[in-house]
Structures are given as C-alpha cells and as structure tokens.
Amino acid sequence: MEQAGFLGKDNNFYFQWHITEKCNLRCSHCYQDDYTSSSDMSIQELKNIANKLSPTLAKWKKKGDISITGGEPFIRKDLFPFLEYLDSSQEISHLHILSNGTLITDEIVEKLKKFTKLDSIQISLDGSSPETHDKIRGPGNFEKAIRGIRILISNCMDVKVMFTLQRCNMKDIPSLIDLAIKEKINGLTIERLVPMGSAKDAKDSLLSREELRDIFQYISDRADLEYEKGMQLRILKYRPLWINIDPNRAKAESNTVSYKELGATCSIGLDGLTILPDATVLPCRRLPIPIGNLKRDSLEKIWFTSDLLWQIRDKRNLKGKCNSCEFIPRCGGCRAMAYAYTGDYLAEDPQCWK
Amino acid sequence: MGDEKMVKEFKNDVSKRIEPKFRNPKGLSPEQLADPDYALKQLEKLNGGKLSITCSKCHHCR
Numbered sequence: 001m002e003q004a005g006f007l008g009k010d011n012n013f014y015f016q017w018h019i020t021e022k023c024n025l026r027c028s029h030c031y032q033d034d035y036t037s038s039s040d041m042s043i044q045e046l047k048n049i050a051n052k053l054s055p056t057l058a059k060w061k062k063k064g065d066i067s068i069t070g071g072e073p074f075i076r077k078d079l080f081p082f083l084e085y086l087d088s089s090q091e092i093s094h095l096h097i098l099s100n101g102t103l104i105t106d107e108i109v110e111k112l113k114k115f116t117k118l119d120s121i122q123i124s125l126d127g128s129s130p131e132t133h134d135k136i137r138g139p140g141n142f143e144k145a146i147r148g149i150r151i152l153i154s155n156c157m158d159v160k161v162m163f164t165l166q167r168c169n170m171k172d173i174p175s176l177i178d179l180a181i182k183e184k185i186n187g188l189t190i191e192r193l194v195p196m197g198s199a200k201d202a203k204d205s206l207l208s209r210e211e212l213r214d215i216f217q218y219i220s221d222r223a224d225l226e227y228e229k230g231m232q233l234r235i236l237k238y239r240p241l242w243i244n245i246d247p248n249r250a251k252a253e254s255n256t257v258s259y260k261e262l263g264a265t266c267s268i269g270l271d272g273l274t275i276l277p278d279a280t281v282l283p284c285r286r287l288p289i290p291i292g293n294l295k296r297d298s299l300e301k302i303w304f305t306s307d308l309l310w311q312i313r314d315k316r317n318l319k320g321k322c323n324s325c326e327f328i329p330r331c332g333g334c335r336a337m338a339y340a341y342t343g344d345y346l347a348e349d350p351q352c353w354k
Numbered sequence: 355m356g357d358e359k360m361v362k363e364f365k366n367d368v369s370k371r372i373e374p375k376f377r378n379p380k381g382l383s384p385e386q387l388a389d390p391d392y393a394l395k396q397l398e399k400l401n402g403g404k405l406s407i408t409c410s411k412c413h414h415c416r
Contacts, residue, residue: 013390014410060390062390238407238408238409239409240409261407264406264407264408264409265397265406265407265408265409266408266409267408267409267410269393270393270394270397270408270410271391271394271408271410272408272410281374289372290372290373290374291374292374292376293374297374301376302374303390304379304382304386304387304388305376305377305378305379305382305387306374306375306376306377307375307376307377308374308375309393310377310382310386313393313396315397315400328397328400329397329398329400329401329404329406330401330406330407
C-alpha cells in the first residue's frame with residue numbers, strides 16, 4: 001500500500017532538529033565528537049526558535065515536518081513538554097523521533113501515544129546481532145534497542161530502522177533484512193557512513209565503489225523479491241547513487257513515486273534544513289558547515305541568501321563525474337561524503353561506481 | 355599540506371570556526387528571494403517536468 005503524501009508531492013518543509021548533544025552511547029561512527037550538552041538550549045529557547053519558524057512556514061504556505069533527535073533525544077527530561085508544544089502548533093504537520101532505542105520503556109511509549117502528529121520512531125540498528133551492533137554501539141545495546149523496538153511495535157507505533165553501512169557490518173545486510181521482517185519493522189534505510197565527528201579518521205571503514213555497488217544491488221534485488229511475497233517492510237532507497245542500480249526505474253512516465261523506485265537527490269537546498277542544539281543551522285547534519293543560526297538569522301535569510309545553499313542548488317557547480325551525469329535529478333551524489341572525503345562539497349561522490 | 359590540515363580541522367568543528375556566508379540579495383532574482391520551492395522547480399525542469407523526489411521524504415536522515 002502506497003502512502004500518498006509520504007513519498008509523493010507534499011507541501012512540507014523538513015527539519016532535522018537536534019535538541020541535545022548529550023547521549024548515553026558513544027558509537028564509533030557518530031557524527032558528533034562532543035557530548036557535553038553545553039550548548040543545548042533550554043525548553044523556552046527551543047520554543048522561541050519554533051515560534052520564529054512558524055510565521056515563515058505560514059507565509060510559505062508550508063507545514064513543518066520535524067524529526068526530533070540528538071544526541072539521544074529521550075535523555076532530555078523536557079522532551080515531552082517540547083513535543084507537546086510542537087504537536088499543538090498549527091504550522092507543524094508531522095513529527096518523528098530519531099533515537100538509539102535504548103531508553104524506551106512502556107512508560108515512555110504511553111506518553112508518546114498521545115501526540116497526534118507523531119508519525120514514526122526511527123531506531124538505529126547497526127547490526128543484526130549483538131556481535132556486530134555492540135561492536136559499534138557498545139556492549140548490551142543491541143538487546144536494549146531490540147527491546148525498545150518491540151515495546152514500540154507492541155503499542156502499534158510506526159517503527160523504522162536506520163543502518164549505517166560500513167566495513168565491519170557490511171556482511172550483516174541479509175540477516176538485517178531478515179530481522180527487520182521478523183520484527184515487523186515498517187521501514188529500513190541503509191545509509192553510508194560519512195567519516196566525520198567520532199569517525200573522522202575512519203576512512204578505512206568506507207566500502208569501495210565495487211563493494212557498495214554489489215551491496216546496493218543485493219538490497220534492491222532482495223527488496224523486489226520480498227515485495228512480490230507481500231513484505232510489509234519498506235526498504236527506502238531514496239538516496240544518492242541508488243539510481244545507478246537500475247536507471248530505467250526513473251524513466252517511468254508516472255508522476256507518482258513507487259516504493260520500488262530507486263534513488264533521490266539529496267535534499268540540501270531543496271526542502272529541508274538541520275538545526276543543532278545551539279540553533280546553528282546546517283545544510284545537512286553530515287555536512288558540518290554552518291549556514292546560519294536561528295537565534296540571530298531568520299529562516300528566510302538562511303533559505304534565500306545562504307551562499308552554500310545556492311552553490312549546491314546550481315547543479316552546474318558540481319565537479320568531476322557528477323557535473324555531467326544524466327542522473328542529477330535522482331542523485332547528484334552525497335555532498336557530505338564529498339566534503340568528508342575531499343574537503344570540497346562540490347566534488348564528485350567518491351563512492352560512485354558509474 | 356597546510357590547506358589540507360586546515361580543511362581537516364574545519365570539517366569536524368561545526369560551529370566555532372566557520373562563519374556562514376550570505377549572498378547580497380541584489381544578486382538574486384525576485385523568484386529566488388520569494389519562492390521557497392525555486393530550486394525544487396528548477397530540478398523538476400531538469401527532470402523533464404517530472405516529479406523529483408528528495409531524500410528528506412523518508413525521514414531517515416541521521
């Protein structure tokens with residue numbers, strides 16, 4: 001069953017809002033390298049930022065679609081009052097929480113159930129077993145994450161999983177899909193590790209172009225097979241490079257998007273922004289170049305005049321093989337990966353095998 | 355080498371060293387300064403008028 005408005009055209013503007021740097025885990029691939037929470041805003045400051053966004057969204061005739069995350073968002077005691085505030089805003093249509101899942105309890109889920117705009121909870125799983133997951137996320141955290149997932153699903157919440165693909169867990173993909181199907185997870189995204197933050201020296205963890213191609217091919221084939229068998233799990237392949245697996249899928253004349261399709265251009269400068277705990281705005285959480293701060297810069301100023309956003313919006317600025325690639329509308333490469341790898345966010349995606 | 359070192363230091367330090375850069379609005383068209391979907395529409399044109407989806411649609415950013 002396709003979900004209209006979820007993947008098709010909508011009138012949302014997306015925010016990935018990191019409300020704290022604090023986290024109970026120290027994952028080896030984290031994009032953070034500071035967990036002090038020294039720059040976290042108070043709940044009143046968070047509300048003030050939300051209040052600044054609302055008039056602009058109304059003027060743009062858009063609704064805010066916000067993913068609340070951290071650090072670990074459930075570590076903040078005032079997460080629920082803030083969610084309540086957002087849930088009651090007329091300018092916000094959807095809320096999501098991105099979490100490591102380890103702190104989720106029955107009591108927390110009871111509180112979550114009252115938020116009418118809360119659409120999904122994303123839990124990070126970096127392996128299909130404790131051996132793999134805990135090597136990245138610390139001992140005991142696989143069982144805690146699975147427990148959290150089970151509590152959420154038993155309470156009819158929409159659970160999605162994020163898997164960060166790297167050398168040490170690449171062989172786990174088949175069993176991860178098995179696990180996701182078995183646990184009745186609704187969505188699975190396999191994201192590439194970007195070497196930054198705690199993983200800044202982890203370039204050895206990156207897959208080669210050929211390894212990445214083979215894994216994406218496997219996932220695509222497996223997803224097609226499972227869909228035919230009626231799989232509920234949606235493997236979300238709306239990311240740069242996926243289009244290389246089967247370009248014909250982007251040539252369909254329909255103006256709707258099927259879950260079977262592959263590839264999507266990165267959203268930088270198109271329909272979303274990332275907000276950090278101190279109100280710094282990034283084009284994407286994995287591209288750590290500030291483009292403003294909502295304490296002093298308006299959303300309009302950032303969106304309409306950021307030099308970096310205009311550079312990336314103009315696809316003629318892309319370099320290397322990305323510059324002349326026919327798949328730009330469905331790819332354009334990952335600008336964060338280009339930056340992490342070369343120091344130039346306009347460089348070609350270093351993992352593209354085309 | 356000096357530049358490489360600087361890039362390495364900068365790229366892992368989000369907020370303290372890099373100042374945001376803004377363009378002079380006089381160098382942008384009225385549409386660029388008023389339509390939040392300007393870039394998305396340009397991309398759709400590039401795609402032959404077909405819907406262009408963006409990765410933000412699946413809410414799976416980390």
